[in-house]
Amino acid sequence: MRTTALRKSQIVNHNPGDAIKPEIRNTDIAPARADAKTHTQIDCGNLPFIIKRDGTWLYRGTPITRKPMVCLFSTILKRDEDGRFLLESPAERGFIDVEDAPFLAVELEWSGHGPSQSLCFRTNTDQCITAGPEHPIRITHDLLTCEPTPYLHIRDGKGNFPIEARINRATYYELVALAEPGHVKGRKVLGVWSEGAFFSLGDLPAGYESK
Secondary structure, three states: OOOOOOOOOOOOOOOOOOOOOOOOOOOOOOOOOOOOOOOOOEEEEEEEEEEOOOOOEEEOOEEOOOHHHHHHHHHOEEEOOOOOEEEEOOOEEEEEEEOOOOEEEEEEEEEOOHHHOEEEEEEOOOOEEEOEOOEOEEEEEOOOOOOEEEEEEEEOOOOOOOEEEEEOHHHHHHHHHHOEEEEEOOEEEEEEEEOOEEEEEEEOOOOHHHO
16 A cells, blocks of 8 residues: 655645635626625526536536636635525625535545544545544435445535535545544544544444454
8 A cells, every 4th residue: 555645735726705606607607796895795696507526617518727716716615504505705605506515536545553643634625634633524224235435534514514525435445445444433444634523434344353
């Protein structure tokens, strides 16, 4: 197994006072000209954006192929009290559709071992997030196939709805290779340490401890 080096972030800086104006077309998300004097945020309603499960951003059904633009939009992605995703700047806001999680964790770098281990993930928008108490890892399982789907907490939304990255399959296999036995709420599990926190990846397989 090898450690994958993280690349330097390529996230484009976004001026918090700027309107949300994709170069594709600016009629769906209008500039805040009318409200320049009152500083009232414009509600754009539902916007023609979709984030696919594989992390692709679509605008009116067409993939946004310019990564700097995707990275820019990702910096103003929010989540409201009802779990809905939106793009929001001080000038305007609008809701978008997200098929699963809005981000993908695509690379992993680790150092140390046991409780002193540190797991740092790179997302598809080149954010580097270190798992830990403020950025937990969670696993869900498909009700029919029991296949695991792992997620990483990126940042808080409002209420009980965080903004997360789905950990892709290759990166999840790297996590499994780093797993060790532990206990969570009285259950024997396999899990990983990061920043002093232990995250379960699943129940301990039968006969594992006898190996």
